[in-house]
Amino acid sequence: MLPGGFQSFSARIALLVSGLLIVTLVSTFILVNRENTSNALQSVMADLATTEETFNSLLQGRTSSLFDVVRPATSDHAFRTTFIDGHMPTLESAMRNLLGRIRYVPADLMLLTDLNLEPIAKTAPDFINPEDIPTQWLTDKAFESDEYESSGIVATEQAPYQLITSPLLIPNPQGWVVIGFPIGDQFVLSTKEITQTDVSIAVFDGNWRISSSTLNDGQQSSFSSLLPNLIEMDQTSLETNLDGTPYLSRLQRLETGSDMQVYVALHGNLGQALAPYERLNRSLYLIFGGGLLISAIGALTLARSVSAPVQALTKGVQSIRSGDLSLRVETTSSDELGQLGQAFNEMAEGLEDKERVRNLLGKVVSEEIASELLENKIELGGEEKELTVLFCDIRNFTQLCESQPPKAVLAGLNNFFSEAAKVIESERGVIDKYMGDAVMALFGAPVKHGEEETRAVSAALQLRENYGRSTDNEPENIIAAGIEFGIGIASGTAVVGNMGSENRLNYSVIGDSVNTCARLESLTKFYQVPILVNKAVRDKADRFQFRWIDRIRAKGKREAIDIYQPLNENDKLCNSEIVTLHQNASKAYLKADWDKAEHCFGLLSERLPEEKLYQLYLSRIEKFKSESPENWDGVYTHTEK
């Protein structure tokens, strides 16, 4: 198995291309090799056929030339005279003399017989017995020819002999002349000189033996051991392996005048014939090897050119999955992969754009609202929800602007808003909008988390706590520390959703609770308290202590509401004595028991002179004492917004 998807992909392509090439090359090689081998075999076979003809015509030529020498020699007057004279030593000497005249053919056998084929005289090598010379066979053949001449082969102990016979005419036939030459080493060498083909003469005289051959000793003994099988197979030509060299041997049986068989074997050197093809094969190996290498490299390069962009794309997709949208794929080609890379880049760009919008949206509106906007279909309209609204407004903003350079003011403001947002968001509130020097935050919209009122109060108390004490040398922090702000929190139903026009929307809330909240925030200034909440908030956020502030009817409102101030548990206002006193004072006030109320508030004002609220009540009671209000229901109606 190949490791890695792309590695295996390119490896597969390389393997495929190389594999196909190997299959093509190997089959080409096999075909070429087979064709070449068959060509070599055929060419050697044709050569051997030609050589056989050459051998035969060489034999024929020598035989003819022997006839040409013998005819005039036997017609020679001196020879005739010697023959008639009948002195044997002289006659045999004359015969040797005659053989000596024959230069071209190495004839060394001559026999004279009478017409009854009785030997008269002979000169021959010792191993030839005149009785073994088949004169009957030769003369029988001679009677079948016009010239009373014949030729034939006879096997001897050594080389086979080619014999000719011709009548001795003085001038009428007086007997027969037989002359012969060995088909021996000299003859096979001459044949090889002419034909460049190795020649062997094989004789069977009970056993097979090679009488003459141009092969070396090793090859001869190889051939000798193969001979019986070759003869048995009875085929003209056979592939043989002679001492390690491949040969094609062609066998031809020569007609003989005895039982002994004589074969001439021609050996075509297949190795030599195949040599040019071997050279071609070596060239082919080189070409094939080179081609394979080049194609493998080419295939790998090609595969890489495919896999590299795919790898880059994969990396790109992985980086997108991990959130990095900035990665781009390099596209150099205009092919399909190039187009894919381009499409990927466009996609990444689109995603990045979208992400940028989302981030921006997250800054402009809260992240949750941004999500709501992005995930829901953006359309006009909203839903009614139970939620808690928090308003935080800087009180002395105008004075601040006058005393500080605008840049520092803005930096301070941003610093404050950032800190405010951090606190609000830590309590799962959502900044709905910034309006000049004010922040509006929602708890419970767009997503409800539960205990919205508690978290809103907690956020408000934290804000108060943090900003009351911030001392830093940075000018914006100094400004932030110096900021005075009031917070209103109201809980109730409101409509939440997209508001505005089709082209420009705002995710926002409208409703009574929002108005109440704004009103509460503005009343903090009036009552000189930092935070005001409505009753719903006080009821739900029961984890905190609250101080009743007033029962009011806001301007333009018919309904009266109780408003409260949430307190830190370590606040001195949480002192039980003060709380009791405050409750007594409040109850007396609501029952229009002005004296008791005045007494209690007076005590409170004495104890807490910095609390402007009690002075406010003391002056309100003083006013009611002089001019008792009609239909007192404890409600104070604000005439200012």
Next chain:
Amino acid sequence: MISTICKHSVSIPILIIMLGLPMTHADVVIQITDQNGDPLADATAVITPKFEFDAGAPTDAEVEQINEQFFPRVKVVQTGSNIYFPNQDQIRHHVYSFSEAKQFDIPLYSGTPSEPIRFDQSGLVVLGCNIHDQMRGYILVSDSPYFSVSDSQGQLEISLSETGDYELSIWHPEKDQQLEPIQISIGEDLSFSGSYQLNTARLFFPRRGSSGGGYF
């Protein structure tokens, strides 16, 4: 040309037709053909009386050499004849014979050698020329004075003067068979006629084991 050669000699049927013609001398007329029925020239016939006869004196004869051939090719002479060998060609010849009946040679000569060759033993003498292999001539030396050689029509005639029994021997240089003498009787009409068919070969070549040896 005849090239058919039989392994064994066969006696061929000899047709003898006796013609009753009144004559003062006996006329023997013989027609000789080859195996195809074609007239055979250069065939010899020798009639030898089977009774005492007077051979008479032999006469001289000539065998010329014309155009590198012996002429006549076949000559019959009586024993004891002298034969001249006049060379009519412009070139020289070397005539010889290694035959048992007469061995001689006349080394290169032109014109007519002054001395004739005397043939005093009956038998066949084969003539050759040492220079020209193709020259071959035949001289049949006969004890009997009655002989003749067939002409181009294959016919020959022999005159006899006495009645009685005779032996007729026929021979041809290219005969390819053993010929036995034919017994004939010449009656009162003194006439004899016969037709003989011979197997011939281009060159007669006696076979191994053929009896009768030689050329008869």
